[in-house]
Amino acid sequence: xxxxxxxxxxxxxxxxxxxxxxxxxxxxxxxxxxxxxxxxxxxxxxxxxxxxxxxxxxxxxxxxxxxxxxxxxxxxxxxxxxxxxxxxxxxxxxxxxxxxxxxxxxxxxxxxxxxxxxxxxxxxxxxxxxxxxxxxxxxxxxxxxxxxxxxxxxxxxxxxxxxxxxxx
Amino acid sequence: xxxxxxxxxxxxxxxxxxxxxxxxxxxxxxxxxxxxxxxxxxxxxxxxxxxxxxxxxxxxxxxxxxxxxxxxxxxxxxxxxxxxxxxxxxxxxxxxxxxxxxxxxxxxxxxxxxxxxxxxxxxxxxxxxxxxxxxxxxxxxxxxxxxxxxxxxxxxxxxxxxxxxxxxxxxxxxxxxxxxxxxxxxxxxxxxxxxxxxxxxxxxxxxxxxxxxxxxxxxxxxxxxxxxxxxxxxxxxxxxxxxxxxxxxxxxxxxxxxxxxxxxxxxxxxxxxxxxxxxxxxxxxxxxxxxxxxxxxxxxxxxxxxxxxxxxxxxxxxxxxxxxxxxxxxxxxxxxxxxxxxxxxxxxxxxxxxxxxxxxxxxxxxxxxxxxxxxxxxxxxxxxxxxxxxxxxxxxxxxxxxxxxxxxx
Numbered sequence: 001x002x003x004x005x006x007x008x009x010x011x012x013x014x015x016x017x018x019x020x021x022x023x024x025x026x027x028x029x030x031x032x033x034x035x036x037x038x039x040x041x042x043x044x045x046x047x048x049x050x051x052x053x054x055x056x057x058x059x060x061x062x063x064x065x066x067x068x069x070x071x072x073x074x075x076x077x078x079x080x081x082x083x084x085x086x087x088x089x090x091x092x093x094x095x096x097x098x099x100x101x102x103x104x105x106x107x108x109x110x111x112x113x114x115x116x117x118x119x120x121x122x123x124x125x126x127x128x129x130x131x132x133x134x135x136x137x138x139x140x141x142x143x144x145x146x147x148x149x150x151x152x153x154x155x156x157x158x159x160x161x162x163x164x165x166x167x168x
Numbered sequence: 169x170x171x172x173x174x175x176x177x178x179x180x181x182x183x184x185x186x187x188x189x190x191x192x193x194x195x196x197x198x199x200x201x202x203x204x205x206x207x208x209x210x211x212x213x214x215x216x217x218x219x220x221x222x223x224x225x226x227x228x229x230x231x232x233x234x235x236x237x238x239x240x241x242x243x244x245x246x247x248x249x250x251x252x253x254x255x256x257x258x259x260x261x262x263x264x265x266x267x268x269x270x271x272x273x274x275x276x277x278x279x280x281x282x283x284x285x286x287x288x289x290x291x292x293x294x295x296x297x298x299x300x301x302x303x304x305x306x307x308x309x310x311x312x313x314x315x316x317x318x319x320x321x322x323x324x325x326x327x328x329x330x331x332x333x334x335x336x337x338x339x340x341x342x343x344x345x346x347x348x349x350x351x352x353x354x355x356x357x358x359x360x361x362x363x364x365x366x367x368x369x370x371x372x373x374x375x376x377x378x379x380x381x382x383x384x385x386x387x388x389x390x391x392x393x394x395x396x397x398x399x400x401x402x403x404x405x406x407x408x409x410x411x412x413x414x415x416x417x418x419x420x421x422x423x424x425x426x427x428x429x430x431x432x433x434x435x436x437x438x439x440x441x442x443x444x445x446x447x448x449x450x451x452x453x454x455x456x457x458x459x460x461x462x463x464x465x466x467x468x469x470x471x472x473x474x475x476x477x478x479x480x481x482x483x484x485x486x487x488x489x490x491x492x493x494x495x496x497x498x499x500x501x502x503x504x505x506x507x508x509x510x511x512x513x514x515x516x517x518x519x520x521x522x523x524x525x526x527x528x529x530x531x532x533x534x535x536x537x538x539x540x541x542x543x544x545x546x547x548x549x550x551x552x553x554x555x556x557x558x559x560x561x562x563x564x565x566x567x568x569x570x571x572x573x574x575x576x577x
Binding site: 078110145 | 221222225227229230231234265266390392393394395406408413414508509510511513520522524526534535537539543544546547548576577
């Protein structure tokens with residue numbers, strides 16, 4: 001029996017009811033949202049349920065929506081059921097002033113660095129992460145560069161000392 | 169005898185310390201890229217390894233939020249620069265899926281030729297470097313001239329060799345020249361002999377086997393939990409391949425085998441990559457045959473008929489009104505972009521290379537995230553090397569095929 005989006009949706013609604021919402025299927029991939037406190041429960045259920053078996057964490061990243069008040073930061077999980085070859089996308093939203101989200105490192109070893117990367121660029125504070133420090137940026141950086149309020153450097157600026165870059 | 173304690177200030181407890189801390193990298197001949205490993209050694213055994221990455225982080229995801237689609241292609245080149253055509257194609261395929269562009273079969277087959285050539289050149293580097301790190305330099309020198317030939321084929325098609333920026337949304341910027349096909353034929357003819365010779369040097373080589381069997385192993389379960397994909401996962405015995413599981417670029421028209429290993433150690437990873445090169449050779453041959461089967465007008469097709477996304481020929485821009493308008497719109501990033509989000513993946517040389525693209529209808533992606541396979545599986549390195557010898561840690565690193573560009577994004 002192949003696993004369809006309807007079956008996944010049915011299973012999740014049976015278990016979580018109204019706590020999982022915003023069902024959508026952009027380009028065929030089932031997408032849904034849950035309250036951020038439930039992320040571990042939903043992921044654990046997706047992992048353990050004998051029908052669902054979403055055991056492979058493909059990707060974890062964050063998105064910043066400055067206009068959504070109270071839920072500015074989205075954390076997006078892409079999960080893959082390798083047995084039936086089905087992918088789903090699971091989102092949680094969090095307040096930018098209190099971006100605390102439970103860490104999934106206990107469930108997926110792969111989440112370790114992905115969460116560090118997400119922290120590094122968006123400042124999501126993963127509770128329970130064993131080593132939540134910056135990974136790609138310099139340790140002494142004091143802001144989260146992928147947030148939308150930080151623009152790219154002006155391409156035409158002239159105040160830089162070109163000699164430092166080997167030009168004159 | 170003078171009292172040394174007065175002059176040399178030793179760190180506190182340093183004499184009681186039982187292990188040695190060794191810095192490998194950031195620039196070290198055996199690390200193949202700019203990343204650092206702080207290894208804790210007990211004698212020659214690795215107690216723990218801590219990795220530092222990010223030395224060449226270039227903020228591609230941030231830049232991509234400010235660039236029209238065609239300007240993001242050169243960014244993808246610089247992810248896994250050993251096989252940039254796969255990254256380019258992966259990006260084009262992601263855009264095509266978002267924009268609902270359907271590519272003609274001939275384009276798909278030409279893409280497969282390029283992608284499989286890139287896979288061969290990537291695996292070639294990885295496997296020959298594993299040889300170098302175990303003390304066998306010959307293979308590396310011997311096969312390098314065929315990577316050169318692959319680069320010459322790229323050069324015939326797009327004009328550059330390493331960071332290729334090959335193709336466009338909808339197809340290629342120009343048709344393949346006859347010279348490109350001649351070089352491809354030469355490659356198809358000579359490559360199997362070379363690969364056979366390369367295998368003869370290594371596969372049953374006693375020293376090589378002793379150095380790699382049982383070194384840096386990982387079980388299938390741990391590999392999956394660590395998010396392994398590509399040859400490293402297949403070496404652990406899981407037959408997951410994006411080309412089979414969610415085919416793109418008409419891979420479903422081809423008959424090929426996905427090799428799997430069993431123990432997930434360096435030797436298995438080496439063998440899986442070698443076998444994948446044979447499969448790639450077969451795919452290239454088949455795709456080339458299919459390309460030759462196109463007759464008449466079909467044999468000239470090298471891009472989809474989507475004027476709103478595909479940059480027009482330069483001479484049309486100067487002579488035709490419509491082409492001029494499209495050229496202007498595309499260059500200024502004024503094309504119609506649907507609102508939506510898509511995750512599109514291709515089988516990169518290192519594993520599943522994914523693009524998570526959120527479009528808000530603007531000229532640039534609202535958010536673009538690259539799923540970079542290297543970055544994800546490198547975190548297992550500490551677990552892979554624990555308890556092994558330091559020299560084994562070096563081989564494990566090269567057999568994982570870590571590419572700094574892909575890791576740092």
